[in-house]
Amino acid sequence: MSSFSSSPEDFLVSLESYLAQGPGDEGEQIRQVPERLAGFLAQGDSSTCEKAVQLLGTAVGKERDWQSYFQGAGVLEHAVENLDPTSNPTxxxxxxxxxxxxxxxxxxxNRAIVTEYLATLTPCLKVQDLTFTTLAVLLNLCNDFEPAQIEAAKRRLDNDIAELLSSRQIPEEAVDYASDLLSWITEKLTPLQLQSANSVKAFKDLLRVSLQSDEDHYHDWITILVYYLQDPEFQQxxxxxxIVERLFDLVLDYEARLSPEEIQGVFRALSVSRDPSKAATEDSNTALIVHLVNSFSAVSASDAFVKEIGLRSPVVRKIRSKLLSLATSPSTVCACVMLGNLATSDQVSVDMVEDMGLHLTLIGLLSARREPALLYAAAGFMRHLAFPEVNREALGEAGLIETCCLxxxxxDPSVRGQAAAILCKLVxxxxxxxxxxxxxxxxxNVDPAQISGVEMxxxxxxxxxxxxxxxxPSAPLPSASMKNAMVEIGRTIIAILRYLGQSNADEDIEPVARHMYKTPLVARPVARLVRQRFFAEARSEGLLGLGLMAQSHEGAVCVVEEIKEDPGLLDAVKEFTTPEKKEGQQSMTSLSRDYQNALVLLHGLATxxxxxxxxxxxxxVGTLQADLSKLTL
Structure with missing residues (x-):
């Protein structure tokens, strides 16, 4: 076996000649190299060592067959063990x-071997002259190799890379590498890692980077931010x-890059009742901001948001200014959702109406716009403002009832449901x-519906x-958790009946009640609550509503007309009072309440x-009344 020359100059010449021949022997000669390199380092001859290692790197870069030789001869292991930039020259x-x-x-x-030494690679990231090369090495190591990605996530390389990006310490030509590495590593974070302080720091750094308007990687950074924001614990x-203010700035920045056509595409995609068969028609630009808006809205729904964000804070002032703007955009949806989530206490809701006049802005928006996503968000906010009783008269005076009519x-069924729920609160x-x-x-500006067989x-x-x-007729709701217009309108009528049925009311309620019962079909929405079986609580409320109606002659006549129209209504009333119940049905408490309400209804009808x-x-009616009177609960 031939040996390399002992002198530095001759060693370099013979090494270059040997490598130029390609990996043709058994690799015995190359085994001498790690020892020679270690010797040069020990002697302080870093120049010869650097030149020799450069030859090795160039050779294996040109000829991949050297990879196995270098690994078998210990060259790769020598490289990772002597990498420390604090011990050797850069x-x-x-x-x-x-x-x-x-x-x-x-x-x-080779990746599996180097993955075990990943901790020796990471310090090189923060050495300015080594950052680019280190990122290139990490890219080669992690590309399509999950063990390295998992180890990088474990060591939170994403945190280091995001910090370097934020401080602009990554060369422009290496940002592509950083982007890919961040994407791979972030996806491999465990739930605990995702919810750690390291993740919050990485998120803040990336948020700062995103707002620096790097066009080439703008969407890459936002995709990673959205990935973080999908975790409920991280949202808190x-x-x-x-952070909330920067996120809102990011939404504003993103939508400013969109064309008017793209803005409308975002509104369509944000619609809660969007036809699933038409999904995925928008481009990636639209899809990404939809994810961003939805994720940001989820942050504002967290308990921490309500606790941390004050009504008079700078970020809320910025959000309010967007709501007050004449130009509506996806960020307007964000503003409605965020402010609506802040309106979770009576005092905040009262301040928003009395001090800020936000209800006037919302009424203008609800009256002028037609985008379902925007209307749904604005109506949800308005419904929160209607929760405090002290707000309701001011809202009614401002024209909200007329707006709900529109x-x-x-x-869109979700918009209709929200409008009906607002009306229920207002009355x-x-x-x-x-x-x-x-x-x-x-x-x-509203055309009344024409009901078959009913004179308008x-x-x-x-x-x-x-x-x-x-x-x-109404389109189906995309979610059972959303407000159903039919149910909420029935509840609206019941809310009116509750008030008009008070015996100690200060107002002259009888003329109002008589006029109410002149309304064609006024009992039908309440009767339909009783007949439907999907919403158990609403069904019970419907029974109460019919009972309240039956306490006056005019109201009882309305109920009788509904029974004539639907003979099965009395059978439905009888079902409420059946003591036997199956799992998942009414509790005995609600059954007792329904029993009493059924008796009240039948007594009112009979009287x-x-x-x-x-x-x-x-x-x-007489037979059913007698049968129910025999039951005991």
Whole structure:
């Protein structure tokens, strides 16, 4: 076996000649190299060592067959063990990195070896002259090699890379490498790692980088940010004023890059009732901001958001200014959701109405826009403002009832449901709004529905419009958790009945009640609550509502008319009082309540509606009343 010359100059010449021949022997001669390199380092001859390692790195880069030779001869192991830039000159470390990077390229065996030494690679990232080469090595190591990606995640290399990006210490030509590495590593984070302080720091650094407007990698950074934001626990950790403000700035920055057509595409994609068969029609640009808006909205729904973000904070002022802007965009959806999530206490909601006048802005938006996603978010915010009783009269006076009339005819079922839920709140325990609904005419910009077989009043009231909107066909809701217009309209009528049924009311309620019962089909939405079986609580409320109606002659006649139209209604009433129950059905408490409400209804019909019944119905009501009176619960 031939040996390399002992002199540095001759060694370099013979090594270059040997490598130029390619890996043709058994690799015995190359085994001498690690010892020679170690000797040069021990003698302080870093120059010869650097030149020799450079030859090795170039050779294995050109000829992949050297990879196995270098591994078997100990060259690769020597390189990773002597990489430390604090012990060797930067030039030597850089050449060692080249050897490592070229040895692991598309070679899983060598990758597995180097992965065990990953801790020796990471310090090189923060040495300015080594950053580019180190990133290239890490890219070769992690590309399509999951064990290295997992180990990099374990050692939180993503944190180091994000910090370097944020401080602009990564050369422009290496940003591509950093982007790929961040994507791979982030996807390999465990739930615990994802929720750690390291992740929050990496997120903040990347958020800062995203706002520096690197066009080539802008979407890459946002994709990683969205990945973090999908974790509910992580959402709690980033619900801090400074992070929320930067996130909102990012949404504003992103949408400013979109064309008007793309903006409309985002609105369509954000629609909660979007047709699934039309999914994935938008481009990646649209899809990414949809994910960003939805993730950001989820952050604002966290408990930490309400705790950390004050109503008078700078970030809320910025969000309010967007809501007040005449230009609507995806960030307007964010503003509505975020402010709506802040309106979780009566005092905050009152301040938003009395001090800030946000309800006026929302009414203008709800009246002028037609995008379902925007209307749904704005109506959800408005519904929160209607929770405090003290707000309801001001909201009614500002025109919200008329606005809800317009929203009820929107084709989107989620928007209709929100509008009906707002109306229910507005008339709950508020005589002023009840009078408005019962007496006032439908707004001029709303066309009342024509119900088959029913003559439309000459001057249809808001109540007539509300009633008929419960009876018109509607598209299905995408989620059972959303407000159902039919159910919420039934509840609206019941809320009116509750108030008008009070014996100690200060107002003159009888004329209002009589006028209410003149409304065609006014009992039908309530009866339909009783007949439907999907919403158990609403079904019980419907029974209560019919009982309240039956306490006056005019109301009882309305109920009798519904029984004539639907003979099965009495059978449905009887079902409420059946003591036997299966798992998942009513509790005994609700059964007892329903039993009492059924008796109240039947007593009211027998007392106040007897003259409106035919003989068969009288017998049926009397028999059912007698049967129920025998039951004990």
């Amino acid at each position: 030039g030597v470390a850089k050449q060692y990195l080249r050897v490592i990077g070229n040895c692991v390229a598309d070679n899983d065996g 950790k980033v619900a801090k004023p400074e 929203l009820l005819v929107h084709k 709950s325990n508020n005589f002023h709004n009840i009078e408005k609904v019962v007496y006032e005419s439908i707004p001029d 009043p000459v001057h249809p009231t808001i109540l007539y419009h509300v009633v008929t909107q419960a009876l018109v 106040n509606g007897i003259n409106a019944m035919d003989a068969a119905m009288k017998d049926e």
